[in-house]
Amino acid sequence: MYSKVYSAAVRGLSGQLVTVEADLSDGLPGFDMVGALSGEVKEAMARVKTALKNCGFRLPPKKVVVNLAPASLRKFGTAFDLPIAAAVLSALGQIPGAALAGTLIVGELGLSGQVRPVPGVMAMVECAVKSGLGRVLVPRSSEQEGAAVPGASVYGVSSLGEAVDCLRSPGSATPVSLADSPSGERCREPEVDFQDIRGQEGAKRAAEIAAAGMHNLLLIGPPGGGKTMLAKALPGILPPLSKQESMEVSRVYSVCGLLPRGQALVRERPFRAPHHTVSAAALTGGGPLLRPGELSLASGGVLFLDELAEFSRQALETLRQPLEEGRVLVSRVHGSAWFPARFLLAAAMNPCPCGYFPDRNRCRCSDRQIQRYQSKLSRPLLDRIDLRAVTGEVFPADLKGQGKGEPSASVRARVEKARALQARRFAGTDLSFNSMIPPRMIPAFCPLGEKEEAFFEKALSALRVSARAYHRILKVARTIADLEGEERIGTEHLKEAILYRMEQIYY
């Protein structure tokens, strides 16, 4: 008796249709599985057999062959457990074959027959919609994730028995509906609020400008100066995720199995802070499954690289393409995939190996050591960072006595206003933020008046600002003007932008 069930494999961010075929025949009793299977897929045999037994189905002493097609595609993961069980039951005649047509099934099985969650449900449901399969069976804890994809009826099942019932009598179950509609409200406040950060007004202002124009930011300062805290507060001053952004972020998180349990979509701006020992592949993504890496997990939010100078050169260089294009290409032997990587880079570093430069009473690093430390950051990388802010040391005495600062919410209001101005300015172009303005469009978007032009020219030559920094200063000035609600860039905006210029760190 032959049967077939549809399932899906995830590669990159997209699902690929996999047909699970099962056949029962006379011969020596046995259970064979073929179709370029990796270790965990082969193990499905033991799980499926035991789960079937524990759910009251008797596997007759026959020869069972299971094939996962296309057989040339290497298959990974445990999502095929449930479809294999369904195919075997259908071959046994327990589930009518017609009930399986037009259905896509995914899920991992436990020995007792319970259905466990698998990563990438969102991509699999999208694959079902694309392949014209209107019904999708997914693990119950992932049902919300599946329901977020429009165009399919998603059924959540928590056990093999439930799945069989659902397949036998399609009318008995109702498809899942999205529990909480993705409104713009954030569910959870980020862990650090701006008002909790004492002092550091300069760095806070730089963070505000960074958030408003999506300018990458480098924080320099001694240890214990609140660089990390400031970076953690950044997601809180970014505008909430739009529905489209939320879908894009959720798709990545779904594939990585990082979606919060029972939640359909990611609502908060991501904040990722990989350790400085991270490998280049862990940043960009990779592996045989082409999994997204940290850069993509931070997409739509903040990528915080603490101790920037301690990252390996190779890891830092991988940042160049994503910072330029907002996406990253991962190429491996088995294929390649584009992943989103549109993040706000917030990097932090000490000015020297000991961290206390230029306080010469504490820092004994030689000029050579300091130069070597700073030269770990390559020019092309620094060229992609628009803002530089210096944090000072914070002493315990500073922490008490002062009143609370401005809360994140009011900073966010200003940022949102500046974003609205940018949205109006860039309507009809493929740009979205000031930081994305290419050099050739700078005259159009950042025009200077006569007085400002003269001042800027004078400042550039007097301060020996490089041509590279020229565009960055103008873009930052544009954002500062936007924050003030000004249509024209004034000299005071230029001056502030000059203060944050990302030239050499030490002259």
Next chain:
Amino acid sequence: MREELYWFWYCSLERMSPLFKARLLKRAGGPEALWRAGRGALRELAGPVFRGRDPEGFLDYVMGSRSRESVERKREEAKGLGIRLIPMTDAAFPPGLACFEDCPAGLFVRGRLPEPGVPAAALVGARSCSFFGREMAERLGRVLAEAGVQVISGLARGIDASAHAGALEGGGATFGVLGCGPDRIYPAENRELYRRVEERGGLISEYPPGTGPLAYHFPARNRIISGLSDCVAVLEAGEKSGALITASIALEQGKEVFAAPGRPGDRLSAGTNGLLRDGARILASEDDILSLWGLRKPLRISEKEKLCLDKNLEKVYICLDSELKSIDSLRAETGLSQTVLAGCLVDLELMGLACQPCAGYYSAKRDR
């Protein structure tokens, strides 16, 4: 063999302390006698003054070095590099050095030697100095050079390099006394400075071309720095700085020692304040050194007196100091908003009244 070749041979000998080298030469009466002396005679000459562990090994080394071809070849090579040897018997040899017991047997010179009879001052200090120290050294070097004083230092990093650079800027002569052969550039980042010092003054060393910068060379070359100068000024020095060695040698040689006072408790002031406690002369302004020769600072019209700053600019300018101040601390002192302060700082920088020697930190730029 000609006399100068004997000198070249003796001056190129290594493995000898400066004092021993001088004493041996004195006992023998000249390099030629040492060249001609047999092993026994040499042992007799060296014996009473030798302080090392292995006298026979030393004799082997000296006997082995007596190859006329190799000495001639080395001298030709030195000539090719533009390096001359001035032996202590030469009329051009600095008279200031000749009177000391550990006087070098000769000086390898690239460029020229300081002019005798013209005022000369040594400026020395820490390698890893502060921005303030660097500025001070540069200004002092420049003002001394403008007044016609020859500036002598060690071409090391930090204070030394800034003093040379200042003197070059002031259009004066400056001389670098090295702890390696005059053909070697150490540290490498001073390459350009080496070239300019050679052009406008000279590179001086008691070590032959090709000698590397070994640690024990540096305390020894300090005696030459001080010996070539009329006074030694220590600008910034930690508690165990090499600049203090120069100062104590200068005292032994009977030279005037100046020390720039620093804030009590600062690491880089510990050495200079210690010198002041021990009786060094205070270096409160350039005039303190210049008065030694009765010189005056060339008059220049101060920009500052003509300044008329607007209210906020003045507020910020007053808070600026020769010490570095972070933008955050300036805001706390002035009470201005970030935007206004940013404008003021950039304006002051454009007016040449402030500078940003290091990201996010400002200091005043006065009297330029």
